[in-house]
Amino acid sequence: xxxxxxxxxxxxxxxxxxxxxxxxxxxxxxxxxxxxxxxxxxxxxxxxxxxxxxxxxxxxxxxxxxxxxxxxxxxxxxxxxxxxxxxxxxxxxxxxxxxxxxxxxxxxxxxxxxxxxxxxxxxxxxxxxxxxxxxxxxxxxxxxxxxxxxxxxxxxxxxxxxxxxxxxxxxxxxxxxxxxxxxxxxxxxxxxxxxxxxxxxxxxxxxxxxxxxxxxxxxxxxxxxxxxxxxxxxxxxxxxxxxxxxxxxxxxxxxxxxxxxxxxxxxxxxxxxxxxxxxxxxxxxxxxxxxxxxxxxxxxxxxxxxxxxxxxxxxxxxxxxxxxxxxxxxxxxxxxxxxxxxxxxxxxxxxxxxxxxxxxxxxxxxxxxxxxxxxxxxxxxxxxxxx
Numbered sequence: 001x002x003x004x005x006x007x008x009x010x011x012x013x014x015x016x017x018x019x020x021x022x023x024x025x026x027x028x029x030x031x032x033x034x035x036x037x038x039x040x041x042x043x044x045x046x047x048x049x050x051x052x053x054x055x056x057x058x059x060x061x062x063x064x065x066x067x068x069x070x071x072x073x074x075x076x077x078x079x080x081x082x083x084x085x086x087x088x089x090x091x092x093x094x095x096x097x098x099x100x101x102x103x104x105x106x107x108x109x110x111x112x113x114x115x116x117x118x119x120x121x122x123x124x125x126x127x128x129x130x131x132x133x134x135x136x137x138x139x140x141x142x143x144x145x146x147x148x149x150x151x152x153x154x155x156x157x158x159x160x161x162x163x164x165x166x167x168x169x170x171x172x173x174x175x176x177x178x179x180x181x182x183x184x185x186x187x188x189x190x191x192x193x194x195x196x197x198x199x200x201x202x203x204x205x206x207x208x209x210x211x212x213x214x215x216x217x218x219x220x221x222x223x224x225x226x227x228x229x230x231x232x233x234x235x236x237x238x239x240x241x242x243x244x245x246x247x248x249x250x251x252x253x254x255x256x257x258x259x260x261x262x263x264x265x266x267x268x269x270x271x272x273x274x275x276x277x278x279x280x281x282x283x284x285x286x287x288x289x290x291x292x293x294x295x296x297x298x299x300x301x302x303x304x305x306x307x308x309x310x311x312x313x314x315x316x317x318x319x320x321x322x323x324x325x326x327x328x329x330x331x332x333x334x335x336x337x338x339x340x341x342x343x344x345x346x347x348x349x350x351x352x353x354x355x356x357x358x359x360x361x362x363x364x365x366x367x368x369x370x371x372x373x374x375x376x377x378x379x380x381x382x383x384x385x386x387x
Contacts, residue, residue: 018297019367025294026345026360030059032287033346036274037267039254051267051348058350062357069361074369078309081134085156088127091120092163109167110351119351121164121172126358128160128176129183129316136187137309143188150193153184170208170215171327171339177201179319183312222337232338239270239332242277243284250280267348269340272332287346288329295322301363304370314366317359324352 038052077084094111095101101108102117110117135153136143143149157180164173181201185194209215221232229237245251256277266274276284298318305311321344328343330336342352 017367018301019363021297022294022301022363023360025290025297026356029287029290029345032275033271033343033348034059035253036271036278036346037348039256039274039278054350055348055353058353061350062353064357065354066357066361066364069358070364070368072365074310074313074362074365077130078134081131084127085131088120088124089159089163092124092160095120096163096166107167107169109169118354119349121167121169121176122351122355123358124160124164125172125176125179125320126317126355128156128180129313129320132156132180132183133309133312133316136183136312137307140187140308144190146193150184150189153180153187154197157181157184165208170205171341174205175320175323175327175341178323179316182319183316186315187308187312219337222334225334235270236331236334236338239273240334242273243281243333246277246280246284248281250276250278250283253278268342269328269347270332271347272329272343275346291322291325291329294318298322298363301367305366306370310366310370314363317362321356321359 034052034055037055038049091111095108100111102110102112104110109119109121111120112118132153135156139148139152157177161173161177161180164176181194181198209219218232221228222236225233225236225240228234242256245257251257256274272284272287275287295318298314302311302314302318305314324341325344327336327339327341328347331339331341332343342349344352344356
């Protein structure tokens with residue numbers, strides 16, 4: 001009689017888990033960001049370490065938040081989801097109040113004083129995911145009902161999206177709306193409700209863009225990058241020039257020239273172009289592959305979810321990371337119209353870095369929590385959703 005195969009230890013399962021893959025990818029992208037940020041910011045200030053020092057502080061703070069988020073009891077925190085959502089909505093309102101919200105380039109997105117400020121909408125996205133996951137799990141048996149199962153959660157999504165739009169921040173609002181609708185769909189919402197909502201949302205965003213001369217000019221300029229390279233597509237044109245200058249092997253670290261005199265926002269929204277110029281095409285494809293690996297690992301992790309709340313919460317965290325990276329990569333490479341949005345883990349910016357720390361911490365938390373669950377692997381909420 002053959003001997004039974006020994007069971008894998010919890011420690012081995014944790015090391016070999018999909019979440020471990022996500023953590024390794026996040027750490028690698030963060031170190032890449034520190035390296036490229038130093039190169040991209042050499043000429044931006046008299047002190048070449050200005051942005052690097054700030055980013056190192058942000059990485060340490062994000063690491064601490066990651067640790068805290070990985071240790072809290074998610075089921076206890078779930079009981080406060082309504083309070084978390086209310087606090088986030090109040091902060092989104094305070095951002096719009098003159099002398100409280102910090103205005104930069106015509107948008108009120110920050111709270112703080114001087115150089116110390118946080119972009120509230122970044123954390124509001126996570127609060128929306130938390131509240132939505134709780135509500136949809138609590139009303140799982142009523143998802144087919146128009147009022148309780150669709151309109152109420154849609155109102156939650158609309159409250160967050162609407163306040164972010166008022167800042168105005170079209171990109172973050174579109175991201176929050178997309179994540180919210182995907183969670184609503186995965187919870188079992190019916191197509192006959194979803195399709196009209198998606199169509200109306202697209203029409204609303206189109207009207208908002210059409211009625212805003214600056215955004216309309218930016219969108220129409222995107223349709224002819226070469227013809228508008230001295231105007232609305234200047235950033236994008238210089239970004240594409242950076243990729244062309246880098247070629248396949250790159251100019252070498254610190255040898256890029258586009259960010260010195262030509263490429264605006266090289267340390268934030270367009271840092272991926274600096275990666276392309278200095279490290280080349282193969283390295284940029286590697287960065288894209290790392291984000292793809294994170295997404296695939298996240299999908300593998302979701303199969304272990306013990307209930308709908310944990311499934312939706314983990315899905316929301318994964319989408320907030322991966323959809324934002326898709327938007328940034330699409331903008332920098334000219335696939336999407338220009339929109340200011342950070343590249344997760346790499347771009348300079350305290351608020352998004354702190355959010356990424358929280359998201360990774362929650363995923364680590366779910367790994368620890370689900371490992372203690374008594375349900376067999378694959379018998380969680382994913383099967384319920386697909387059934």
